[in-house]
Amino acid sequence: MSAITIRRDDVVLQGFDQGAGTPLLFQHGLGGSVLQIDENVPDVVGIRRLTLDCRGQGGSTPGTARPFSIETFADDAWAFAEERIGAQPLIVGGISMGAAIALRLAIRHPGRVRGLILARPAWLFADGPETMMPYRHVAAALRSGPPAEARQRFLTSPVAAMLASEAPDxxxxxxxxxERPSPLMVADLLDQIAADGPGVTEAEARALTIPTLVIGHAVDHAHPLADARRLAEIIPDARLAEIPPKAGQKAAHVAAFRAVVADFLLRFAA
Structure with a gap:
């Protein structure tokens, strides 16, 4: 799989296009890249998978425009998909932040999106959910001094103690x-995305008429199982797949994730 670059504004974005068949645009979580998708989304015969590394993540440059936003990331991903497949209908999906991107795209492009996968959603509809606050604490720490010292300060914070107990993953x-380069850019990324939201309403989600898979699990502060259940209740043609948590069960988690995604995608395979 080779990288494909596209330019938007002053940003060079790195995308990936593999397989043949019905297109699937699947986006990563905050701070992730195509590697997260490679691990969790299986190759399915008859499915062509597209993934774009979002600005400032993976192999994509951050550019100068601020704030970072889910809206911008969604627009970038859609532009990449259109460059690769034109006006062809597609499936959209994503993990965490990628799920927020996918939900936004499904609502904003209703005539083009055939199916939706919302994996480990971190947002419902409001901006800046409380469960994303640890990312903002990390951002504040990164702005406070050298990364090694910032890491230690964060590790001794009440937020880190809570996560160590409740959500070690x-x-x-x-x-x-x-550990990442450009700590101030990373701080902007974490702070601004954690304060953002998908920019859609519950009423718009209730109006979706496409098959939807929602994936959730326990032992996860940033991605509450209750939020996954709520989205599966709100979206009319949605089903919830509850899988093992990543914390302490990584292999089982990945195997179950890949299995439920493959099962969902088979209905669309061309």
Whole structure:
């Protein structure tokens, strides 16, 4: 799989296009990249998978426009898809932030989206959910001094203690941000996206008429199982797949994730 670059504004975005058949645009979570999608989304015969590394993440440059937003990331991903497949109908999906992007695209492009996958959703409809606040704490720490010292300050905070007890996988993910280059850019990314939202309403979600898979699991502060259940209740043609948590059950989690996604995609395979 080779990278494809597109330019938007002063940003160079890295995308990926693999397989043949019905297009699937599947987006990663905050701070992630195509590697997260490679791990969790299986190759399915008859499905062509598209993924774009969002601005400032993976192989894509951040550009100078601020704030970072889910709206901008969604527009970038849609532009990449249109460049690759034109006006062809497609499935959209994503993990965490990617799920917010996918929900926005399904609502904003109702005539084009045939199916929807919302995996480990971190947002319902409001901006800045409380469960995303740890990302803003990491951003504040990154702005406070050298990354190694910032990491230690965060580790001794009440937020880190809470996550160590209740959601250790979330804590491990957050600590990785202290190892990244361009800490001030990373702080902007975390702070601005955690304060943002998908920019859609519950009424718009209730009006969706496409098959939808919602994936959720327990032991996850940033991605509450209750939110996954709520979205599955709100979207008319949705079903919830509850899978093992990542914390302590990573192999089972990935296997179950891949299985439910493959089962959903088979109905669309061309």
């Amino acid at each position: 979330n804590l491990a993910s957050l600590l990785q941000f202290f």
